[in-house]
Amino acid sequence: MVSFAVSESAGPDPQGSYTTGPDGKRPDTRAVLEAPDIHRALTRIAHEILERTKGADDVVLLGIPTRGATLARRLGERIERFEGVKIPVGSVDITMYRDDLRRGPVRPLGPTELPPDGIDGRVVVLVDDVLYSGRTVRAALDALNDLGRPTSVQLATLVDRGHRELPIRADYVGKNLPTAKSEKVKVYLQEIDGRDAVLLMKGGAR
Amino acid sequence: MNRHLISAGDLAKDDALLILDTAEELARVSERSIKKLPTLRGRTVVNLFFEDSTRTRISFEAAAKRLSADVINFSAKGSSVSKGESLKDTALTLEAMGADAVVIRHSASGAPHRLANWVHGSVVNAGDGTHEHPTQALLDAFSMRRRLGGLEGRKVTIVGDVLHSRVARSNVLLLHTLGAEVTLVAPPTLLPVSIGTWPCEVSYDLDAVLPKSDAVMMLRVQKERMNAAYFPSEREYSRRYGLDRERFAKMTDEAIVMHPGPMNRGMEIAAEVADSARSTIVEQVANGVTIRMAVLYLLLGGETA
Numbered sequence: 001m002v003s004f005a006v007s008e009s010a011g012p013d014p015q016g017s018y019t020t021g022p023d024g025k026r027p028d029t030r031a032v033l034e035a036p037d038i039h040r041a042l043t044r045i046a047h048e049i050l051e052r053t054k055g056a057d058d059v060v061l062l063g064i065p066t067r068g069a070t071l072a073r074r075l076g077e078r079i080e081r082f083e084g085v086k087i088p089v090g091s092v093d094i095t096m097y098r099d100d101l102r103r104g105p106v107r108p109l110g111p112t113e114l115p116p117d118g119i120d121g122r123v124v125v126l127v128d129d130v131l132y133s134g135r136t137v138r139a140a141l142d143a144l145n146d147l148g149r150p151t152s153v154q155l156a157t158l159v160d161r162g163h164r165e166l167p168i169r170a171d172y173v174g175k176n177l178p179t180a181k182s183e184k185v186k187v188y189l190q191e192i193d194g195r196d197a198v199l200l201m202k203g204g205a206r
Numbered sequence: 207m208n209r210h211l212i213s214a215g216d217l218a219k220d221d222a223l224l225i226l227d228t229a230e231e232l233a234r235v236s237e238r239s240i241k242k243l244p245t246l247r248g249r250t251v252v253n254l255f256f257e258d259s260t261r262t263r264i265s266f267e268a269a270a271k272r273l274s275a276d277v278i279n280f281s282a283k284g285s286s287v288s289k290g291e292s293l294k295d296t297a298l299t300l301e302a303m304g305a306d307a308v309v310i311r312h313s314a315s316g317a318p319h320r321l322a323n324w325v326h327g328s329v330v331n332a333g334d335g336t337h338e339h340p341t342q343a344l345l346d347a348f349s350m351r352r353r354l355g356g357l358e359g360r361k362v363t364i365v366g367d368v369l370h371s372r373v374a375r376s377n378v379l380l381l382h383t384l385g386a387e388v389t390l391v392a393p394p395t396l397l398p399v400s401i402g403t404w405p406c407e408v409s410y411d412l413d414a415v416l417p418k419s420d421a422v423m424m425l426r427v428q429k430e431r432m433n434a435a436y437f438p439s440e441r442e443y444s445r446r447y448g449l450d451r452e453r454f455a456k457m458t459d460e461a462i463v464m465h466p467g468p469m470n471r472g473m474e475i476a477a478e479v480a481d482s483a484r485s486t487i488v489e490q491v492a493n494g495v496t497i498r499m500a501v502l503y504l505l506l507g508g509e510t511a
Contacts, residue, residue: 093231096243096244096245096273096503097243097244097245101245101507101508102508102509103509104508104509105508105509106503106504106507106508107507107508108224108227108228109227109228109231109232110231111231112231112234142244146238146240146242146243147238147240
């Protein structure tokens with residue numbers, strides 16, 4: 001008998017109540033980005049996308065659920081505000097393309113929502129909250145392969161915490177955050193978690 | 207949820223909703239030009255069919271193939287079973303071939319349950335005798351939810367040969383779990399003795415029930431299982447329990463008509479009702495592939511126990 005228990009990535013709740021860490025001590029947590037920092041980073045990324053794609057005419061923003069999709073919507077709103085162009089925003093779920101599906105309980109699916117005109121011949125900007133091993137992005141590239149044929153694919157991430165396991169890099173980075181592998185990075189967004197913040201949690205010795 | 211899917215009654219509300227929500231996401235795969243996901247690469251699904259079935263078998267086959275699983279079809283005709291091999295020996299053979307899931311259709315009620323004790327993989331009941339057909343119930347619930355919005359408090363009427371119908375039993379159990387109110391309408395001779403223990407209402411008057419129904423599911427009159435006279439004549443059955451144009455007009459404008467197929471047009475359902483815009487009969491087939499993809503993903507997608 002196996003249950004479908006669904007696990008979210010570990011971490012304290014947004015209000016910041018903690019239990020003791022694996023070493024018996026309280027884990028050391030600090031906010032690396034607060035709401036104004038996140039807003040500024042997204043504003044800069046939106047400008048960079050406009051600059052790099054010369055006006056974002058062919059751009060489609062595709063967020064990786066859950067928080068990447070929210071960030072993609074925010075970037076879309078900013079680009080519209082700055083240039084008056086409305087660019088298509090969607091999401092691409094990567095669950096069915098993960099390379100670690102057999103390493104845990106079965107995962108629920110997120111939404112894949114493509115703009116009505118699809119992604120053929122467009123410049124797709126993938127949006128995710130944290131870039132770490134690069135495996136999520138690899139899965140997203142595989143998923144895109146089944147969804148259409150974009151002219152090019154770029155990657156935007158709010159936080160790049162390093163420790164890549166695949167030859168993948170981001171085109172737009174909100175914040176480069178040097179971390180230890182034992183640490184955890186958790187992104188909170190207003191629309192989902194009720195507040196904007198990026199927290200770095202010390203994992204303790206393993 | 208269990209490792210197996212044998213009865214719709216085994217599904218808790220959360221499990222059933224997870225299957226329906228997963229299917230909702232997977233439905234979009236069928237609309238893409240590349241209708242395939244790599245998720246179950248290297249997994250083997252065996253379709254073990256001891257009873258004739260076209261739509262259920264190809265539906266499971268399509269579902270498994272869209273998830274990139276390898277599919278082995280095993281039908282009793284022309285196989286070792288016709289040489290007298292027992293179910294257990296067949297099961298052990300499949301086990302030795304490395305089946306991760308066995309989809310079984312059998313004329314004996316309870317065969318999937320027995321099989322589940324003999325194999326390590328997941329067992330999916332694709333219809334056992336007059337007992338259950340859980341994936342049919344799931345695809346029916348999915349079709350209703352897509353058309354009606356939700357199932358909580360909805361009134362579903364199931365009409366016809368309940369006695370021989372595994373579809374009816376699975377539907378009553380699942381729809382009850384999902385909060386719908388089910389009414390069975392049938393001649394007394396085509397209701398099982400134990401009907402009082404089912405979580406549903408029973409009526410013998412179709413015309414009284416129709417105006418209050420959000421969905422009406424017509425069951426096939428299963429002549430192949432009828433070894434006695436359950437009703438005087440086909441014409442009388444059709445007159446009292448068939449869904450013809452006049453009865454169809456008594457339903458509300460939003461109510462939908464369902465049928466698990468294959469249909470006896472002119473018997474339990476009139477052709478023009480079956481082909482109307484409020485009939486979900488063709489959708490049910492497409493939804494069948496989607497719901498079976500969801501079931502196979504949820505049973506085989508995670509770590510192996």
